Amino acid sequence: MKKSFLPAVVLSLTILAGCGNTDNSAHQTNNEHGESHAGHSAGTEQHSSDQGYLNAAFTFPAGSATANNETELSVQITDQKGVPVNDFEVNHEKLLHLIIVNHDLSYFSHIHPDFKGEGRFSINTQFPAGGDYKLFADFKPAGGSSTTLSEWVKIEGEPAAHTDLKADTKLVKEVGDKEVELAVSNTFAKEETILTFHLRDARTKAGIDNLEPYLGAVGHVVILSEDASQYLHVHPLDEKATGPEAQFATTFPQAGIYKIWGQFQHRGEVITVPYVVEVKER
Template identity: 55%
Template sequence: MNKSMMLMLTGVLAFGVLTACGNPKENAHSDGHGSSHQTDTNSPAATASHGEHSGHDGGEKSAASYKASFSFASEAVKGNEQVQLSIQISDTGGNPVNEFELNHEKLMHLIIVNKDLAYFKHIHPEFSGNGTFTIDTTFPNGGEYKLFADFVPSNGSGTTLSEWVKIEGEPKAEEGIIADTNRVKVVYGKEVELALSSTKAKEETMLTFTISDAQTKQGISDLEQYLGAVGHVVILSEDAEQYLHVHPMDEKATGPKAEFMTAFPNPGTYKIWGQFQHQGKVFTIPFVVDIQ
């Protein structure tokens, strides 16, 4: 890492929008509700496969109209040390973007994963003006991490911009990303089962999470709202190039079932994180699936 200047990494990847409820060709919106933001990071300016606006509908700008610069306050960013992260959002002319819409109670959702997707963090930077969001965070080990800034500019569509960053320090041994043979897991006293209506790429797929008490096996029907919904789902391809942030079919559901509609863009292995809240505590459930 160059210690003569602040680490500055610019994400110029723009992402399309897939709906998470109903027909994705009919229901993609810029407000982020009931939608799934998808990226193909193999392209520097990926276009939407469903429902993206291109600036001709009331002047709404597409995701390709924005870019993000990720920077750290410290010259050297080390694992397990707190550091301030700044994310500046600008338009293609380099002008800072200062107007954003609330997207599930937050102006920005920041997803952080490491190279093998074993580490996952979902946090919310605060807007500090001049197009910039800031947050204090830590990275558990040295190594490579990918940052996904998920936001909705005013008069724009749901947008996710990303970049890999290198953190100094001893990296954790990488784990294999292998599909689960049993889609039932227990975390924080909750037993969670995941069912997929289809495992084929480009097909509408219902993700159904069934949440029960791990001891009594009774379904939990008093899930609490987490960021304005019964739950949130983030999906990444094995190489972290395909990103989807999926919102529930019924945001006001309380369990024991929570349903999410999406479409996997390509065949391959994907990791799914479901996030829910019960009795004041947010819990995250990861699953790995193979898509044909």
């Protein structure tokens, strides 16, 4: 069920244990391939972690958020007794990764709120249009498992037109002066899939072999199902790779349409490359 922020109401979630740049359509469990975090249905999610149940409250201190206006967004992490969680492990150079998408996945943002103490993270951000957005807080409590907490929120303002998500017929995208091609080893649910990104100069087609570390790795991949109920955050097989290829291993939990965002850094610029694939049952 989708929920809205209300000034006097705190939206709480419980954790998915072991499971967590804008994109204008161009521009948990641990395994040997890194972390592939699988999300579940939207709304309240109740899963236990090594430390018991954890909760997240996503709030706007001003009471609400309006499209195209900078607003403070707060994420409060507490344990099952409501006590703030203060010890977090650095996970890919950050204490918390916040992923934001809109209702049709045409908008994507990967940002990093600052830790303010007493379990609270805060960041100023903007939403490009009114409507429904899903927030994913991806973090690792000290001594615990990688954790993702999520919730739908309502942003005030004129909503953007809905765009149906359709599988790409060609997995080649241009972002600025770069061409990025995605090869998918298979598109069957519940089977290991290797995602191979080939990065090259869009004009010369020469491979780019000097990618810079982005959050401590050659790249990061976030995958969401069409309804944003299934979430995967995938780390590379070889974190120290520099291109022109970057490989990631994951498993799609069920059949359906998925959107994939690959993120890489080159010459100080982070690029986000989106793809849409259809996953089937074998």
